[in-house]
Amino acid sequence: MLDAKSQATCPAHAPANHPKVPSEKVGVLLANLGTPDDYTYWPMRRYLNEFLSDQRVIDYPKWKWQPLLQAIILTKRPFSSGAAYKSIWNHDQGESPLMTITKDQTAKITTAMADRYGDRVMVDFCMRYGNPSTKSKVQEMVAAGCTRILFFPLYPQYAGATSATANDQFFRALMEETWQPSARTVPAYFDQPAYIDALAGSVETAYAALDSKPDILVVSYHGMPERYLQQGDPYHCQCQKTTRLLKERLGWTDTDIISTFQSKFGPEEWLKPYTVDHVAELAKQGKKNIAVIAPAFSADCIETLEEINEEIRESFEHAGGERFTYIPCLNDQDAHISALSSIIQDNLKGWLD
Structure with missing residues (x-):
């Protein structure tokens, strides 16, 4: 993670009391669906509540869906879903395989971007549901000096319940920024x-x-x-x-x-x-x-x-x-990282050449 404070300086010709501003960068924010923080009841319930309350996922009227969700589904489903997560959990690192793999993908893409653009690009990841949240990562990128952010939902095929809701959350995060960065979203790449x-x-x-x-x-x-x-x-x-x-x-x-x-x-x-x-x-x-x-x-x-x-x-x-x-999924295989990096570079054109 870049340290925004250590790289911040006062703009040229600014008065002495002007707040320091970090050097400009371009952010690449990878986004995946999400994962519970743990497979026990309450973390599972929090995760499922956020996921199943998203009207991009379940579009029934709230007055009809929420009573059923809160009173019945979220009473029972955290147990069965928790057992399923426990069976695949990465116990060594205390996280789900999705979290482990997304971290590995991010690390490799970070290296690829550094090789191509040097320190002009900051790469990180967020989750639509659970942690790290989209809002928190947008805030970190803005604080680190990202005046442009490329948002990349890691869904090859577009769907309202995946790509669109990830973009929705990104746009909500931008709404809370005093100085909004310029933004782009990466389209579906199923035919690349x-x-x-x-x-x-x-x-x-x-x-x-x-x-x-x-x-x-x-x-x-x-x-x-x-x-x-x-x-x-x-x-x-x-x-x-x-x-x-x-x-x-x-x-x-x-x-x-x-x-x-x-x-x-x-x-x-x-x-x-x-x-x-x-x-x-x-x-x-x-x-x-x-x-x-x-x-x-x-x-x-x-x-x-x-x-x-x-x-x-x-x-x-x-x-x-x-x-x-x-x-297995493509995960952090070299061919996959190369494909994702190529897509990122195509979408950075005009921002970074």
Whole structure:
């Protein structure tokens, strides 16, 4: 972290009592979904309350949703969600895998930006829900002299419940600044060649380590209510295009790969096919050897390490499946860091050349 006070100086020709001003920098603020501070009841409840109270995520009227959330869901769900987090928790560092991986990604991108721009760029990360908050990191960047901030939601495919709500929180943070920095947001990057290459490389590496090629690659995306698609959210289309581009990059046919959607919540119809049901159907159809990848996540988290690698695996095996290979998210792989760094550099054009 840059020390704003040690680098602050009075502007030229300013009176002696003028407050010191830090040297100008450009901030790059990476943003991910978030994580509870701990898997015990109260930290889980605080995290779930913030997450499930976001109307970008659950858009039911507050008068209808909040009583149900506060009186029923948040009474029970912290226990089950806490148990799921406990099963994947990084106990050595006292944090979730998402936090660990995001820190590693940030450190590597910081190095890449320093190599390219020297000390003119400050890189940090925030979480939409939980800590470190978007507001706190915007405040730190402004205090460190960032007169421009590039905000980068780490979601390859745009969705109102992910990219948009992250941007919303960034804009709210800017509203509280006396001297607002100039701001840009990074758009979805699902069709960027470097991202697709990194995905394909992870599949090729995983397949090369197996003694037999899986019958099919299941490309599992986080789901959303089908209603959101009808309202104009482009997420479903961008997911389908990601799968198509990945298939073309690998040189595969339609029978080698399929898109599915996971993490259904509530009574509504969500995007289909549902991953947990479809892997069972594949096993019943005789596809006993499958691989699963989750391109909508930039880092492994509860939805991949617990839901895919435990719940969805169990569904497949219970239906007669024999071999289940989970291909990890791109995390801090060099190809991924290179792709993200390239996207950042493209979006800094005009600010830094």
